[in-house]
Amino acid sequence: MPGTLVIFWGFAGLALASALLCITRRSAVASALWLVVTLFALAALFVLLDAQFIAVLQVLVYAGAIMVLFLFVIMLLNLGRPGPSDVKGPLGVGTACLLGGVLLFQLWILRKAVPSAPIQLPPGSMARLQQEQGLVGAIARPLFDTYLIPFEITSLLLLAAIVGAVVLAKRKL
Amino acid sequence: MLLGPALFVSAALFTLGVFGVLLRRNAIVIFMCVELMLNAVNLTFVALAQRLGVAGQLFVFFVMAVAAAEAAVGLAIVLAIYRHKGTVNLQNIDLLKG
Numbered sequence: 001m002p003g004t005l006v007i008f009w010g011f012a013g014l015a016l017a018s019a020l021l022c023i024t025r026r027s028a029v030a031s032a033l034w035l036v037v038t039l040f041a042l043a044a045l046f047v048l049l050d051a052q053f054i055a056v057l058q059v060l061v062y063a064g065a066i067m068v069l070f071l072f073v074i075m076l077l078n079l080g081r082p083g084p085s086d087v088k089g090p091l092g093v094g095t096a097c098l099l100g101g102v103l104l105f106q107l108w109i110l111r112k113a114v115p116s117a118p119i120q121l122p123p124g125s126m127a128r129l130q131q132e133q134g135l136v137g138a139i140a141r142p143l144f145d146t147y148l149i150p151f152e153i154t155s156l157l158l159l160a161a162i163v164g165a166v167v168l169a170k171r172k173l
Numbered sequence: 174m175l176l177g178p179a180l181f182v183s184a185a186l187f188t189l190g191v192f193g194v195l196l197r198r199n200a201i202v203i204f205m206c207v208e209l210m211l212n213a214v215n216l217t218f219v220a221l222a223q224r225l226g227v228a229g230q231l232f233v234f235f236v237m238a239v240a241a242a243e244a245a246v247g248l249a250i251v252l253a254i255y256r257h258k259g260t261v262n263l264q265n266i267d268l269l270k271g
Contacts, residue, residue: 008175012182019186019209023193028201035205038186042212045182049175051219054233058215061237066208066244073248074201077255086198086262096195100188107184120224123174129227139230147231154238161242168249171256 008048015041026086028079032070039063050126053135179220186213200251200261204244211240 015038022034039062046055087093130138143151190213193206215233222229255261 004175005178008178012178015182016185016189019189022209023189023196023202023206028199031202031205035209038209039212042216045179045216046219049179049219050223051230051233054215054219054230057234057237061241062208062212066241069244069248070201070205073252076252077201077261079199079201079261086202087196088198093196096192099195100192103191104184104188107188110180110184121226123224126223126227138227139234142227143231143234147228150235154235157242158238161245165245165249168246168253 004048008045011041011044011048014038015045024087027081028074029071032067032074035070036063036067039067050130052130053139174223176220176224179216183213183216183220186210186216198263200254200263200266201248203263204247204251208240208244211236 018034018037018041022031022038025031025034039058043055043058043063046052046058088096126138132138133141187210190206190210193209194203197203197206215236218229218233218236251261254266258266260266
């Protein structure tokens with residue numbers, strides 16, 4: 001188990017460091033590329049947490065589709081060259097530090113909260129489920145059974161998003 | 174178990190996302206920080222799914238779908254604002270300011 005923990009903290013450190021670089025880089029393109037590194041590191045963490053299929057989706061959908069969309073818009077708006085810094089002044093930085101610190105403190109308190117014992121599954125039950133039904137099957141079965149209606153509503157949401165994006169991006173409304 | 178460390182990393186990532194939203198003025202970078210926050214929540218879902226059942230991983234599905242829709246519509250709005258104002262700096266977008 002210590003080996004797993006070492007790999008986990010390695011990727012966690014990578015994710016946190018690249019997230020920090022993402023929010024501090026002046027150029028929007030550099031921010032986007034560091035965010036891609038964060039998303040890849042998170043995909044590795046998902047693999048360690050028994051969610052291999054989610055990790056594949058993370059790389060395909062997030063690092064692939066969504067970040068390409070971001071980079072496309074950045075290049076369309078010609079924001080690639082580093083301009084004057086867009087970071088707020090001392091007052092803004094102070095407010096951000098204060099609110100961020102308060103939030104981190106609250107989350108630090110929350111880390112002690114563990115799910116109550118009666119609803120917890122025995123350790124290793126997720127790996128066993130995936131062994132029985134397959135990596136995709138373990139997720140697909142409840143998706144098309146218990147969560148069928150939310151799944152169908154998601155398709156409506158995506159349709160609305162497509163129509164909305166086309167209407168908004170048209171030159172003449 | 175990796176539950177505790179995963180929740181800690183998730184909390185730190187979420188805080189970094191909030192910090193970025195509060196710190197930056199570039200609308201697109203703020204969007205990316207929102208994506209960072211969504212990913213932090215996804216990590217929480219996946220970590221808790223190990224102990225509380227596969228539903229947590231399903232919620233990550235739905236979060237990804239909503240994030241994709243949000244990115245498409247949001248970036249279209251940013252494009253429309255850029256065409257109108259010629260900038261994506263939030264300081265210059267003050268139409269509703271008194």
